[in-house]
Amino acid sequence: MSQDKEAILDQLNSIFQDTFTENNYSFSINTTRDDIEEWDSLSHIRLLTAIEANFGVQFDLDEIGNMIDVSTIVDLLHAKLV
Amino acid sequence: MHDLPWLLAPTDDFNERCIQLGCHQAPVAEVHALAKYALSINQANRLYQAIRKLTAEPRSFLSRSLTPFRLGIVSNATMDLMIPSIVTSAIRNGIDIEVVSTDFGQVAQEAFDAGSKLNTAKLDAVLIALDYHAYPFLADPLNTSGEVLPSDKAFDYLRQIRESFKQNGGMICIAQTLAEPPYEFGGNFDAQLDGLLRKSLTEFNRALVDDIRSSMDVLFDVAALVNMVGACHWFDERQWYLSRVPMANAFVPLYAEYLTKLIAALRGKSKKCLVLDLDNTLWGGVIGDDGLEGIQIGQGNPVGESFLAIQQWAKTLKDLGAILTVCSKNDENIALEVFRKHPGMLLKENDFAVFVANWEDKATNIRYIADTLNIGLDAMVFVDDNPAEREIVRTMLPELTVPELPKDSSQFLRILCAARFFEKIDFTEDDAQRNAQYLGNARRLEIQKTAATLEDYLASLEMYISFSPFNELGRKRIVQLINKTNQFNLTTQRYTETDVLQFENDRRYVTLQIELQDKFGDNGMISVVICKVHQDRWDIDTWLMSCRVIKRRVEEAVCDQLIALARKSGISKLRGFYRPTEKNGLVREHYRQLGFDCICSDESEDIWDLAVEHYQMKNPPITVSKSSVIQ
Numbered sequence: 001m002s003q004d005k006e007a008i009l010d011q012l013n014s015i016f017q018d019t020f021t022e023n024n025y026s027f028s029i030n031t032t033r034d035d036i037e038e039w040d041s042l043s044h045i046r047l048l049t050a051i052e053a054n055f056g057v058q059f060d061l062d063e064i065g066n067m068i069d070v071s072t073i074v075d076l077l078h079a080k081l082v
Numbered sequence: 083m084h085d086l087p088w089l090l091a092p093t094d095d096f097n098e099r100c101i102q103l104g105c106h107q108a109p110v111a112e113v114h115a116l117a118k119y120a121l122s123i124n125q126a127n128r129l130y131q132a133i134r135k136l137t138a139e140p141r142s143f144l145s146r147s148l149t150p151f152r153l154g155i156v157s158n159a160t161m162d163l164m165i166p167s168i169v170t171s172a173i174r175n176g177i178d179i180e181v182v183s184t185d186f187g188q189v190a191q192e193a194f195d196a197g198s199k200l201n202t203a204k205l206d207a208v209l210i211a212l213d214y215h216a217y218p219f220l221a222d223p224l225n226t227s228g229e230v231l232p233s234d235k236a237f238d239y240l241r242q243i244r245e246s247f248k249q250n251g252g253m254i255c256i257a258q259t260l261a262e263p264p265y266e267f268g269g270n271f272d273a274q275l276d277g278l279l280r281k282s283l284t285e286f287n288r289a290l291v292d293d294i295r296s297s298m299d300v301l302f303d304v305a306a307l308v309n310m311v312g313a314c315h316w317f318d319e320r321q322w323y324l325s326r327v328p329m330a331n332a333f334v335p336l337y338a339e340y341l342t343k344l345i346a347a348l349r350g351k352s353k354k355c356l357v358l359d360l361d362n363t364l365w366g367g368v369i370g371d372d373g374l375e376g377i378q379i380g381q382g383n384p385v386g387e388s389f390l391a392i393q394q395w396a397k398t399l400k401d402l403g404a405i406l407t408v409c410s411k412n413d414e415n416i417a418l419e420v421f422r423k424h425p426g427m428l429l430k431e432n433d434f435a436v437f438v439a440n441w442e443d444k445a446t447n448i449r450y451i452a453d454t455l456n457i458g459l460d461a462m463v464f465v466d467d468n469p470a471e472r473e474i475v476r477t478m479l480p481e482l483t484v485p486e487l488p489k490d491s492s493q494f495l496r497i498l499c500a501a502r503f504f505e506k507i508d509f510t511e512d513d514a515q516r517n518a519q520y521l522g523n524a525r526r527l528e529i530q531k532t533a534a535t536l537e538d539y540l541a542s543l544e545m546y547i548s549f550s551p552f553n554e555l556g557r558k559r560i561v562q563l564i565n566k567t568n569q570f571n572l573t574t575q576r577y578t579e580t581d582v583l584q585f586e587n588d589r590r591y592v593t594l595q596i597e598l599q600d601k602f603g604d605n606g607m608i609s610v611v612i613c614k615v616h617q618d619r620w621d622i623d624t625w626l627m628s629c630r631v632i633k634r635r636v637e638e639a640v641c642d643q644l645i646a647l648a649r650k651s652g653i654s655k656l657r658g659f660y661r662p663t664e665k666n667g668l669v670r671e672h673y674r675q676l677g678f679d680c681i682c683s684d685e686s687e688d689i690w691d692l693a694v695e696h697y698q699m700k701n702p703p704i705t706v707s708k709s710s711v712i713q
Contacts, residue, residue, distance in 0.1 A: 018097065021128045041325060042163050046123050049331035053122075061320045 001029065008077050012070065015054055019047045032069035055081065083311055084332045086339060088485040088501035089120035089174075096125060100132040109140040110147055115480075117173040123166070123334050130166035147664065148178035149349045149576075154200040154208035154253070155181060156189045156243075158216035159328035167338035174339075175346035176460070186326060189216070193246040201251035206578065207300070207348070208247050209256045209341065210240065213328045214263065214283060224277045231276055233285035240290065244299055254578060255299045256344065259287045261308035263317050298579045300507055302344055307337070310500065340502060347505040349576065350566020353483065354457055356399060356503075357448055359466040360410035360417055360439070364396075364429065365389050366491065369420055370412060380426020388492040393428040395495055403513030404504050405435045405455060405520050409447045409464070412439040435520035444471055445478035455520055456629045458568070458665075463503045467491070510559050512606040522602030523630055540634060541703045544601040547639050548708035552586045552593040559607045560595055563626060568665040570637075571626040572658065572672060590615050591623075592647065596640055598631055599707070605631060609640055619655040620648060625672075632668070635702035641676050643709065645697045658690040676700075 009029060016027045020038045033039045052058055057080045067073050099116060106112045116129050155161050165181050172179035182203050184192050189212065192198045200208055217236035244255040262283050266272045272280035287305055294301045308316045311333065318330035329337065346352065361368045366378030366385040378386040400406050410417055417439040421431045431437065436454050438447045452459050459481040466472050472484045485501050487494055552560060561579045585591045596609035608631045612624035627637060648656060658673040673690035674680065677697060682689040
C-alpha cells in the first residue's frame with residue numbers, strides 16, 4: 001500500500017471508531033461490511049457524512065452504493081484526493 | 083448554521099466521556115453537560131447509546147430532571163436516523179422525549195385507523211414530517227382546467243390527516259411547511275403560474291400557516307429553516323434516492339434542535355429573559371475608556387450599525403414578551419448616560435426591567451436579577467461578547483444559557499437568531515404586557531423596603547382580584563400557565579389545549595381562572611385551579627400560581643373563593659394533593675397553611691383534607707372586583 005493510502009486509512013480509522021460505538025472494532029484495509037454487525041444502512045449514512053465532512057469530498061450516487069469495504073473507500077478517496 | 087455555532091463544540095475527550103458515563107459519579111449532570119455541546123449525528127448517536135446503557139436508577143433520575151413528552155412521528159421519509167439527535171437535543175432543551183416512530187410511508191394508515199399504533203399510544207403530539215415528495219405536486223401539474231389546484235389537494239390531504247389524529251388519537255399535530263427544492267422550469271414565471279411547483283408550494287404554505295393559527299395544532303416552519311440555510315445545501319438528492327433521507331445529513335442536528343425547541347416551547351420552556359452585557363455587546367467600544375463620543379452605535383458607522391441591529395432585535399423580542407435586563411461591569415452612572423444621551427441608541431433605560439451595572443462578578447449579579455424578577459436561571463439567556471466572562475458565568479451558573487459568539491460583531495445577530503431561545507407558539511395579551519408588569523414588580527420591591535409591615539405593604543398595593551370559570555378568552559393563557567408553572571404548582575399536572583377545552587365543557591370539573599390587578603398595573607391571569615367533582619367532595623387536581631405574585635396572600639383569596647363556591651354547591655369536603663418535584667418545594671406546606679389536615683403522606687404524594695364547614699375565611703387585603711363564579 002502506498003504512503004498516501006496509509007495516511008487515508010489512518011484518518012479513516014478514527015472516523016470508523018467514531019461511527020461504530022458498540023465494540024472496540026479493529027479496522028484494517030481488509031475490513032468489509034460483513035465484519036461489523038453495526039454497519040447497517042443507517043450507520044452507513046452516518047459513516048458517509050463523517051467521511052465527506054472530514055475529507056471535504058463528495059461521493060457520486062453510484063459510488064456510495066459500492067462503499068461496502070474499507071479498501072474500496074480508500075481507493076475512492078485516493079482517486080479524489082491525490 | 084448546521085453546526086449549531088451558538089453551542090460549544092464537544093471537548094476532545096467526548097467519546098471517552100460517553101464510554102465512561104456508566105461509571106460516572108454524577109451521571110445525570112454529566113448527561114446534561116454532554117448534551118449541551120453541538121453534537122454531530124455520530125456524537126449524538128454515541129451519547130444516545132450511552133444513555134440507553136445506563137442502569138435503571140440513573141435513567142429514572144435523568145427523566146425526573148426533565149419534562150416528559152411522547153412524540154409520534156409519521157413521515158414519507160426515513161426518520162430513524164434522526165432519533166439520536168432528537169433525543170439528545172430534547173435533553174439539551176429540558177425534555178425527556180419518547181419517540182414512537184412508524185414505518186415510512188404509513189401516514190394515512192396511522193391517521194385514519196382509530197386502532198393504529200400512534201392513535202393508541204397516548205401521545206402528547208404527532209409530528210407529521212412530510213416534505214414536498216409526499217404530495218402530488220409534480221404529477222401532471224398543468225392539467226388543472228376546472229380541476230382542484232395541486233396546492234388545494236395537498237392542503238386538504240394534510241387537513242384530513244391532522245383532523246383524524248385529533249379525532250382518533252386525541253392529540254395535537256406538529257405540521258411542517260414545505261421547503262422549496264432548487265428546481266424550476268420557467269424561471270421567474272414559476273411563481274406566477276398555477277400548477278407549477280413554486281407557486282403550489284407558496285400557496286400550500288400560506289394556507290397551512292393561516293389554518294394552524296386558528297387551530298390547536300402547531301407549525302414547524304421547515305420552509306423558513308431551509309430558507310435560512312439554503313435549498314442547495316439542504317436537499318441532497320443522493321440521500322433521497324438511496325435511502326429516502328429528506329435532507330442532507332449534516333442538517334439533522336439543526337432539524338432536531340428546532341423540533342425539540344418547539345416541543346420545549348409547548349411545555350413552557352422557552353427563555354423568558356435576555357440579560358445583556360453593554361460594552362461591545364450593545365455598542366462598539368468601552369464607554370468607561372472611550373467616552374460618549376468614542377463608542378460606536380447607530381446609523382452612519384459600519385460597526386455602529388451592526389450593534390444597532392442587535393438593539394432592534396432585542397427591542398422586538400421585548401415587544402413579543404421577553405424581559406430585557408442589563409448586567410455589565412461599569413459604573414452605573416456612566417453606563418446609564420449612554421442610554422440617556424447618545425442619539426444613536428435605540429434601546430432606552432425603561433426598556434429594561436432590571437439594570438445592573440457595577441463591579442461585582444457577573445454570576446452574582448445575574449442571580450440577583452433572577453431573584454428580583456422571580457424567575458429561574460434556566461429561563462434566562464446571557465449575551466456577552468467576552469469569552470472569559472462567558473466561561474466563568476457558565477461554570478458558576480450551569481443552568482443559565484450562554485451563547486457562543488464570534489469575534490465579528492456583524493455576525494452576532496444571525497447566530498443569536500438561529501439559536502431560537504425565545505421560540506413562541508402563541509402571542510397572548512400577557513406577552514404584550516409583560517415588561518410593564520415586571521417593571522411594576524421592581525417598583526413593588528422598592529415599596530416593600532419602605533413599608534413598615536408586610537400587612538401595610540400588601541394593603542398599599544391596592545390589589546383587586548377577579549375569578550371566572552375557564553372560557554375561550556382565557557384558554558391560551560391557561561394552557562401556558564399549566565405548562566410552564568413549576569414553583570407554585572401543587573401537582574405539576576400538564577394539560578394540552580384539547581384537555582383544557584374539555585374542562586370548559588365538562589360538568590364533572592370546577593375550574594377557576596384568576597386575574598390580579600394592583601396599583602402598579604394589571605398582572606393578568608396569575609392563577610389556575612381545577613377541581614374534580616365527586617359526590618360531596620372536590621379533589622383539587624390543579625392549583626398553580628405565577629411566581630410573580632407569591633407572598634401576597636393571593637392563594638388565601640383563592641381559597642376563600644373556593645370555599646364559598648363549595649358551600650354554595652353543597653360540598654362538604656375539599657381534598658388537596660401535593661406532589662413533590664425538584665422545583666415545587668415552595669408549596670410543600672401550602673395546604674397546612676390554609677388549614678387542611680394531612681391524611682396521608684408518602685414519597686410521591688401528600689393528601690390533604692378540609693372540612694368545608696370548619697374553614698375560617700382568611701379575608702386577605704385583596705378586593706374581589708369581579709366573580710362570574712359566584713354572584
